[in-house]
Amino acid sequence: MSSTLLIIQTLNGLQLGVLLFLIAAGLTLVFGVMDFINLAHGVQYMLGAYLAAMFVAWTGNFFIGIALALISALAFGLLLEVVVMRHLYDRDHLEQVLATFGLILFLNEGVKIVWGAAPLQVPIPDSLSGTIRIADGVLYPVWRLAIIGSGLAVALGLYLIVAKTRVGMLIRAGASNAPMVSALGVDIRRLFMIVFGFGAMLAGFAGSMAAPVFSVEPGMGDNLLILAFVVIVIGGIGSIRGAFVGALLVGLVDTLLRSFSVDLLRLSGLSPSDARTIGPAIASMSIYILMAAVLFFRPTGLFPAKG
Amino acid sequence: MAENPVTPPALPASPPLWRRLWLPVLVFALLALVPFVWGERFILGLVTRAMIMAIAALSLDLILGYGALVSFGHAAFLGLGAYAVAILFSHDIVDAAIAFPVAILIGAGFAFVTGAISLKTRGVYFIMITLAFGQMAFFTATSLSAYGGDDGLRMFHRSEVFGTRILANDTTFYFVVLGTLAGCFVLLKTIVGSRFGRVLRGAKENERRMRALGFDPFRYRLAAYVIAGSICALAGALFANLGMFVAPAYMTWQRSGEFIAMVVLGGMGTLIGPIIGAIGVTLIEEWLAAVTQHWKVIFGPMVVLVAIFARGGIVKLLERGTGR
Numbered sequence: 053m054s055s056t057l058l059i060i061q062t063l064n065g066l067q068l069g070v071l072l073f074l075i076a077a078g079l080t081l082v083f084g085v086m087d088f089i090n091l092a093h094g095v096q097y098m099l100g101a102y103l104a105a106m107f108v109a110w111t112g113n114f115f116i117g118i119a120l121a122l123i124s125a126l127a128f129g130l131l132l133e134v135v136v137m138r139h140l141y142d143r144d145h146l147e148q149v150l151a152t153f154g155l156i157l158f159l160n161e162g163v164k165i166v167w168g169a170a171p172l173q174v175p176i177p178d179s180l181s182g183t184i185r186i187a188d189g190v191l192y193p194v195w196r197l198a199i200i201g202s203g204l205a206v207a208l209g210l211y212l213i214v215a216k217t218r219v220g221m222l223i224r225a226g227a228s229n230a231p232m233v234s235a236l237g238v239d240i241r242r243l244f245m246i247v248f249g250f251g252a253m254l255a256g257f258a259g260s261m262a263a264p265v266f267s268v269e270p271g272m273g274d275n276l277l278i279l280a281f282v283v284i285v286i287g288g289i290g291s292i293r294g295a296f297v298g299a300l301l302v303g304l305v306d307t308l309l310r311s312f313s314v315d316l317l318r319l320s321g322l323s324p325s326d327a328r329t330i331g332p333a334i335a336s337m338s339i340y341i342l343m344a345a346v347l348f349f350r351p352t353g354l355f356p357a358k359g
Numbered sequence: 360m361a362e363n364p365v366t367p368p369a370l371p372a373s374p375p376l377w378r379r380l381w382l383p384v385l386v387f388a389l390l391a392l393v394p395f396v397w398g399e400r401f402i403l404g405l406v407t408r409a410m411i412m413a414i415a416a417l418s419l420d421l422i423l424g425y426g427a428l429v430s431f432g433h434a435a436f437l438g439l440g441a442y443a444v445a446i447l448f449s450h451d452i453v454d455a456a457i458a459f460p461v462a463i464l465i466g467a468g469f470a471f472v473t474g475a476i477s478l479k480t481r482g483v484y485f486i487m488i489t490l491a492f493g494q495m496a497f498f499t500a501t502s503l504s505a506y507g508g509d510d511g512l513r514m515f516h517r518s519e520v521f522g523t524r525i526l527a528n529d530t531t532f533y534f535v536v537l538g539t540l541a542g543c544f545v546l547l548k549t550i551v552g553s554r555f556g557r558v559l560r561g562a563k564e565n566e567r568r569m570r571a572l573g574f575d576p577f578r579y580r581l582a583a584y585v586i587a588g589s590i591c592a593l594a595g596a597l598f599a600n601l602g603m604f605v606a607p608a609y610m611t612w613q614r615s616g617e618f619i620a621m622v623v624l625g626g627m628g629t630l631i632g633p634i635i636g637a638i639g640v641t642l643i644e645e646w647l648a649a650v651t652q653h654w655k656v657i658f659g660p661m662v663v664l665v666a667i668f669a670r671g672g673i674v675k676l677l678e679r680g681t682g683r
Contacts, residue, residue, distance in 0.1 A: 089483060091616075139667050145483055146429050150623055151666035153616040158659025165653055278494065278612065285487045333502030340491035344476060347488055351480050 056190050061311045062304065063186075067196050067265075069303025070203025074258035075276060076283040076295040077210060078251020084227035084290020086244045088137070089145050091152035094277025095159040096252045100125045100259025101268040102163055105172040114177035121260045122253055129252020133245055141244070156274070164270045171267035199261050206254070207296055214292050223247060227290035279306075282343045288353030297354060302339050309335040382677065383544065383631045390537055394530050403529050404601070409641035410536045411597050414543050416621040416633035418590035421547055422583050423619070424628030425556065427563040428478075431486045432493025433618050436466045436588045438500060438610030440595025445512045445605040455518035455526070459596050466592020467585050469496070474584035478577055493615055500607035511606025518600055526600060536597055540634070543590055547630055550586065559583055624665050626672030635673050 079093045103124050108117030136155065140148050176195045183191040214220035222243055225233045234240040259273070266272065283302050287294025309316075314331035318324055346354065393406050415437050422428040443462035452458060473492040480488055506512045517526040526532050550556050562569045562576035569576050599605045608614075617640065625636020643661075647654030669676070 083483075089486070136663060136667075143666075145486065146423075146619070146623065147666045149429065149431070149486065149616070150620055151663045153620065154659045154662025154664075154666065156659070157655040157662065161653050161655035161659065165656065274613075278490065281487055282491065285484060289483070329502065329504055333499055336498035336502070337495045340495050343491050344488060347480055347484055348476060351484060 056187075057311065059187060059190055060192060061308055063192060063196065063200070065304035065307035066300065067199050067203075067303070068307055069300040070200055070207070071258045071262055072276065072279055072283050072303055073207055073296050073299035074203060074261075075255045075280040076287070076299050077207075077292060078247075078254045079280050080284040080287065080290055080292065080295045081223060081227070081247045082244070082251050083284065085223060085230060085240075085247055086141055086226075087145075087230070088141060089148045089152065090137070091149060091277065092132070092155040092159065093251070093255055093280065094273030094275075095156055096125065096129060096255035096273070097259040097262075097276055098163065098268075098270070098273035099128060099159070100256025101174075101263040101266075101272065102167055102172070102259075103256065104260030104263045105174045105268050106167070108174055114175075118257075118260050122257055125256025125259075126249050126253040129256075130245065130249045132252070133248045137248065138241070138245075141241075160270045160274070169270060171269040172263075174263040174268060176264045195264060199265070202261060203258075206257070210292055219243075219246070279339070282339050284353075286343055286346045286353055288355040291353070291355040294353055294355035302342070305342060306335070306339050309338045313338075382674070386631060386634060387537075387541055387544075390540075391534075394533055398530075400529060403533055405641070405645055406638075407529075407533050407536050407601055408598075409638040410540050411594050411601060412618075412621065412641050413634040413637035414536075414540050414594035414597070415591045416618055416625070416637040417540075417543055417547060417630065418587040418594065419618050420622050420627055420630060420633040421550070421587045421590075422580075423622055424630075424633075425551055425559050425563065426580055426583050428580065428584070429486045429619070430477075430489040430584075430587075431612065431615050431619070432473075432489035432491070432496070433587075433591060434610040434612070434614035435493040435496035436470065436591035437595040437598060437614070438496060438605070438607070439465050439469055440592030441599035441605040441609055442500060442503075442506070442512075442595075443592070444518060444596045444599040445514055446506055448514045448518070449506065449512060453516075453519050454522065455520050455596075455600075458518055459593065462592050462596040463589045466595070467589040469592075470585045470588025471581070474581050474588070478580050478584065490612055490615070493610060493612055497607055497610045497612075500610060507606070509607060511604060511608070514599065514603040514605075517603060518596075532600070536601075539593065539597065543593075544630060544634065547590075551630065555579065555582070620662050620665070624662075624669070624672055626674030629672075629674045632672050632674040639673065 075093065075097055078096075079090065082088050082090050082093075100121060103121035104118055107120040107124075108114050111117050111120070132155070136151060140151055180194050180198050182194055184194050184197065186192050212220075214223060222233065222238055226238075226240060226243060226247075230240060233243075255273075279302060283298040284295055285298075286301065287296070287298030310332070313335040314327045317327035317331050317334070322330070350356075390406070390410065394403060397403070415433070418436075419430065419433045422430055440462040443465045444458045447453075447458045447461060473489070477485055477488045477492065501509050516524065517532065520526060526535065551559075558569065558574050558576075558579045561572075562574070562579060566576055595609070598609065621636040621640045622633045623636070624640060625634065626632025644654065644658060647657050651657070665672075
C-alpha cells in the first residue's frame with residue numbers, strides 16, 4: 053500500500069518537476085544572458101493556461117487549441133519584450149523587480165476582467181483521458197504521464213538546441229559572458245528577444261499542459277514563479293542543465309515531503325498530534341531550506357554558468 | 360577594528376537648513392493636522408495604516424537605500440511583530456510594555472539569524488534567499504493551527520499600556536503611531552548620519568575600498584539588517600493593534616514587493632521618501648479601489664512607469680521643483 057503511494061507520488065513529483073523545468077528554462081536563460089530578473093514570467097504560465105482554455109473551447113479540438121495558445125503566448129511574450137522589458141535591460145535589478153512586479157499586478161487583474169474571476173476548466177482530450185495500469189494495482193492518469201513525457205521531450209529538444217546548434221552556442225556564450233559576445237559582432241539584443249519569446253512560449257506550454265489538471269485562475273502563476281526561482285537558484289543561473297536537475301529535485305522533494313512528512317516525523321518519535329501540526333509546515337518549507345542550504349555551501353548554485 | 364588615522368575628505372558644503380528640513384517638517388505637520396481636519400473614523404484608520412506602512416518602508420530603506428541590499432522578504436518582519444503581539448495577547452499578556460519589546464526582540468533575532476546567512480550572498484542570490492526566508496515565515500504562520508492557521512488570530516481589544524486601555528481611542532492611537540513614525544525617522548536619520556551610516560554607504564559604493572580601509576562590511580550590514588528588522592517588527596506590533604487581527608496574509612511576498620515599490624516610488628536613500636511613498640501608495644490603492652474593483656489594472660502600470668521613468672522617486676521631483 054505504502055509503496056503504491058510512493059510510486060504515485062514520485063510520478064506526481066516528476067510531473068511538477070517537468071512543469072517547473074518548462075517555466076524555469078526560459079527564466080534561467082533570460083536571467084543568464086541579459087542579467088534580467090523577470091518576475092512576470094509566472095503570468096506567462098497563467099496566460100498559457102487561459103489561452104489554452106479559450107482556444108480549446110473555440111475550436112473544440114484540444115490539440116489545435118494548444119497550438120494556437122502556443123503561438124499567442126509567443127506573440128504576447130514578444131509584445132511584452134518590445135513594450136516593457138527592453139527598457140529595463142540596462143537598469144539595476146531593483147528596477148527590474150519593481151517593473152515586472154507591476155506587470156504581475158496588471159496581468160493578474162487583466163485576466164480577471166477578460167475571463168472572469170471564477171476558475172475555468174479545460175477538458176482532457178478523449179484520446180488521452182482515462183487511467184493506465186503501471187504496476188500491480190497502481191492506476192495512473194494517462195494525461196499526467198503525457199505531461200511528464202512531453203516535458204521530458206521538450207527538455208531533450210532544448211538540450212539539443214542549446215548544445216548542438218549555432219543559436220544554442222550563442223546563448224551559452226551569452227550566459228557566460230554577454231559583453232564579449234556582443235564585442236564579437238553578435239546582435240545580443242536580437243538574441244535576447246529570441247530567448248525571451250521562446251521562454252515565454254515554454255512557460256505558456258507548461259500552462260496549457262497544466263490547464264486540465266489544475267484549475268485555471270488568476271494568480272495561478274505566482275506560486276510557481278517563486279518555485280521556478282528556487283529552481284534556477286539551486287541549479288545555477290543561466291544553466292539549462294542546472295534548471296533541469298533543480299526542477300526535478302524541487303518537484304520531487306516538495307511532492308514527496310507533502311505526502312510523507314507526517315509519517316516520517318512519527319517514525320522519528322514525535323507524537324501523532326505534533327507530527328500532524330509540524331509536518332505540513334516542514335513540507336511547505338522544505339524547498340526553501342534546500343535552497344538556503346545549497347546557497348550556503350555553493351553560493352552560485354549547483355551548475356554555475358558564469359565562467 | 361582599529362580607528363583609522365585617515366582624515367575624511369572634505370564633504371561638499373551641505374545645503375541650507377531649510378532646504379534639508381522643509382519636506383520632513385511639511386509631511387509631519389500635515390500628518391499631525393489630519394485628525395483635526397478629517398476626524399472621521401475611516402480616514403483616521405486609513406492614515407494610521409499608511410503611517411504604519413511608512414514605518415515598515417522606512418526600515419526597509421535603511422538596508423535598501425543605504426546598503427543596496429534588495430530584501431524581498433521584508434514583510435516577514437511585519438508579520439513576526441504582529442504575531443508576537445497577538446500570540447502573547449491570546450495568552451493573556453496584553454500589556455504593550457511587554458508585548459512590544461518582545462515583538463522587537465523577535466524581529467531582531469530573526470533578522471540576526473537570517474541576515475547572517477543571507478548576507479553571505481550577493482545581488483540576485485540575496486534577493487532570492489531573503490524571499491525564501493520570507494516564505495518560510497509565511498508557511499510557519501499558516502501552520503500555527505493553535506493560533507488560527509490560515510484564518511489568522513483575533514485580538515479582543517488593543518494592547519493595554521501599563522494596565523490602561525488608552526490605545527482604544529482611535530485618535531490617541533493615531534498620535535502614538537505618528538509619534539513612533541517620527542521617532543523612527545529621527546533615529547534612522549541619526550544612524551544614517553553617524554560613522555556607522557557612512558561605513559554602510561561606503562560599502563555600497565565600493566566594498567573593496569572599505570575593506571582596504573580596515574572595515575568589515577559584513578558586520579555593518581548585519582547590524583543594519585537587525586536594526587531594520589526590529590523597526591519593521593515594531594511596525595507589525597502596531598499593525599496588529601490597528602485592526603486587532605493578524606493573519607499570514609501580512610507576510611506574503613506580494614507585500615514585500617509592495618514595500619519595495621513604496622521605497623522606490625518615494626525616493627530611496629532619503630528617509631523622507633519612503634514615508635511619502637508608503638502614504639502615497641496606501642492612499643492611491645484606497646482611492647483606486649473606490650473607483651473600480653479592478654484597481655490593480657491601473658496600479659500595476661503605474662508601478663511599471665515609476666520603475667522605468669521616475670528615477671529617484673517623488674522626493675527628487677519635489678527637489679527639482681524647488682530648484683536644487
